[in-house]
Amino acid sequence: MHSFSSAIRRVNIRVLFSVVFLGSLCYYAGWLSRWPAPDNSGLEWKDFEAKRVTITVQAPQATVTVIPEAEEAVVLIGSPTDAFQDNLRHDVRYITTWPGNGFTNEAMSLMNLIYLAMLTERVPILPAFNPSHFSGGSPDTEVVDTTFGEVFDVPRLAKELRMPILEWWQVKDRKSTTVDSLGCWNVWQAVMEHSSGPQYSATPGKLKIDISWTIAPKWVKLKPDAANDAQAKFTGLMALAFPEQRNRNLRTPSKSPLLGLSLPPNEQLLCFDNLYYTANVEGLEFEHDYSTAWRLVGKHLHWNPRIEDIARGYLRRTFGLGVDATIPPYITIHVRHGDFKGACHIPLDECFAPLSAIARRVDEVKEELQRLKDITAAHVILTSDETNITWWDEVAAYGWYRIDHSATAPTYGAWYPVLIDTAIQSEGKGFVGTDRSTVSLITARRVKEWHDGVVRSVKWGEGGGRRSLRKK
Ligand SMILES: *[C@@H]1O[C@H](CO)[C@@H](O)[C@H](O)[C@H]1NC(C)=O
Numbered sequence: 001m002h003s004f005s006s007a008i009r010r011v012n013i014r015v016l017f018s019v020v021f022l023g024s025l026c027y028y029a030g031w032l033s034r035w036p037a038p039d040n041s042g043l044e045w046k047d048f049e050a051k052r053v054t055i056t057v058q059a060p061q062a063t064v065t066v067i068p069e070a071e072e073a074v075v076l077i078g079s080p081t082d083a084f085q086d087n088l089r090h091d092v093r094y095i096t097t098w099p100g101n102g103f104t105n106e107a108m109s110l111m112n113l114i115y116l117a118m119l120t121e122r123v124p125i126l127p128a129f130n131p132s133h134f135s136g137g138s139p140d141t142e143v144v145d146t147t148f149g150e151v152f153d154v155p156r157l158a159k160e161l162r163m164p165i166l167e168w169w170q171v172k173d174r175k176s177t178t179v180d181s182l183g184c185w186n187v188w189q190a191v192m193e194h195s196s197g198p199q200y201s202a203t204p205g206k207l208k209i210d211i212s213w214t215i216a217p218k219w220v221k222l223k224p225d226a227a228n229d230a231q232a233k234f235t236g237l238m239a240l241a242f243p244e245q246r247n248r249n250l251r252t253p254s255k256s257p258l259l260g261l262s263l264p265p266n267e268q269l270l271c272f273d274n275l276y277y278t279a280n281v282e283g284l285e286f287e288h289d290y291s292t293a294w295r296l297v298g299k300h301l302h303w304n305p306r307i308e309d310i311a312r313g314y315l316r317r318t319f320g321l322g323v324d325a326t327i328p329p330y331i332t333i334h335v336r337h338g339d340f341k342g343a344c345h346i347p348l349d350e351c352f353a354p355l356s357a358i359a360r361r362v363d364e365v366k367e368e369l370q371r372l373k374d375i376t377a378a379h380v381i382l383t384s385d386e387t388n389i390t391w392w393d394e395v396a397a398y399g400w401y402r403i404d405h406s407a408t409a410p411t412y413g414a415w416y417p418v419l420i421d422t423a424i425q426s427e428g429k430g431f432v433g434t435d436r437s438t439v440s441l442i443t444a445r446r447v448k449e450w451h452d453g454v455v456r457s458v459k460w461g462e463g464g465g466r467r468s469l470r471k472k
Pocket residue numbers: 348349388389390391394
């Protein structure tokens with residue numbers, strides 16, 4: 001039983017054994033695995049299932065039960081390296097993307113990436129979240145990226161999806177000064193004819209990856225006749241992961257900005273500019289019941305347990321409970337005003353939904369929870385990016401709670417007000433969100449999926465704000 005798969009270098013193994021004959025020397029040699037088959041362009045997904053292997057050793061006789069930590073299947077050569085290529089295994093294929101449009105949208109892009117990794121049988125490498133939505137914040141706080149794994153429970157995700165999942169910091173040393181060159185597909189310019197380059201992301205610059213772009217073929221566009229529709233289709237991008245369509249669609253790549261290299265799309269590490277606008281049937285697919293990225297990935301993406309713990313602490317303090325008290329069922333409201341002001345072409349107090357309209361939805365949620373699930377949700381928390389103090393005074397008059405974040409950023413970092421708020425929202429039994437907000441959309445799916453909760457959305461803008469109420 002000494003056959004090691006030479007590919008398996010570091011596997012943490014917990015060994016439970018019972019010695020059958022006293023005095024026997026017991027040992028085990030390892031576990032056999034077909035992972036990864038050296039000539040296999042794909043992965044053997046079933047090899048990521050937790051396995052319990054019982055090995056009976058003839059002499060000396062012993063029964064050894066080996067429980068490998070399956071999710072730790074090794075898909076990198078080792079510790080982070082200066083040049084990322086030095087850490088990629090020749091028998092593994094990878095996929096990555098460069099998001100850059102706000103925390104929730106980046107999370108959605110990465111859910112799309114992981115779904116595409118499934119379709120192409122590649123190992124996804126997840127970049128950190130860019131603090132792009134902090135740009136309007138305090139100028140003296142320099143907010144840094146937060147890793148995917150700091151926010152979400154990556155080990156749990158890998159286990160539930162039965163696939164390995166990597167983060168960029170595991171691949172390339174954060175302190176590296178080496179500039180890597182890489183050929184990637186430019187999807188944006190294939191989909192949006194008038195655009196002059198790929199979608200912007202600060203991520204490649206931070207990782208010191210110098211990209212040469214190849215414009216993807218036009219047929220990756222989901223709706224060829226809709227010039228202003230930004231969606232690319234998953235199956236189109238999937239086909240580019242394989243030699244037939246890749247080779248057929250090569251064309252002169254752009255020169256990389258730093259090293260001036262012209263590189264075709266990398267075959268081992270497949271990369272696309274941004275996967276936010278990727279769908280099967282229609283735009284903003286996460287809204288729809290059939291959404292593949294939600295059903296197969298997003299619903300398995302739980303918060304890092306540390307964030308859940310911190311969020312529970314905030315809930316208890318908000319409700320005035322002791323440190324170990326059970327948290328009562330509650331409803332959250334997410335009101336997004338901040339950047340939505342730009343979408344209002346009528347006075348703001350007519351554009352945004354009045355609190356009375358939100359209160360009506362809250363009452364519906366309460367009633368439905370009581371009637372259908374026998375849950376009394378008396379506690380209501382409102383989270384919002386609104387800064388108007390008068391407005392918050394009106395919120396307080398409804399008896400709704402507000403999370404005190406005055407010490408959050410100094411204690412945990414600038415990301416935490418938003419992470420804690422979103423984690424709190426997704427643990428509620430009910431949720432009232434803002435129409436057209438992706439934060440509200442994803443939270444609503446979490447509340448429904450994880451708690452079989454009750455959700456509502458509040459409209460705003462010319463068709464949905466106070467003005468529409470007046471007309472009635
Ligand atoms: C602040 O909120 C109050 C109450 O909703 C509103 O009447 C007022 O116009 C708001 N002020 C600004 C500057 O938006």
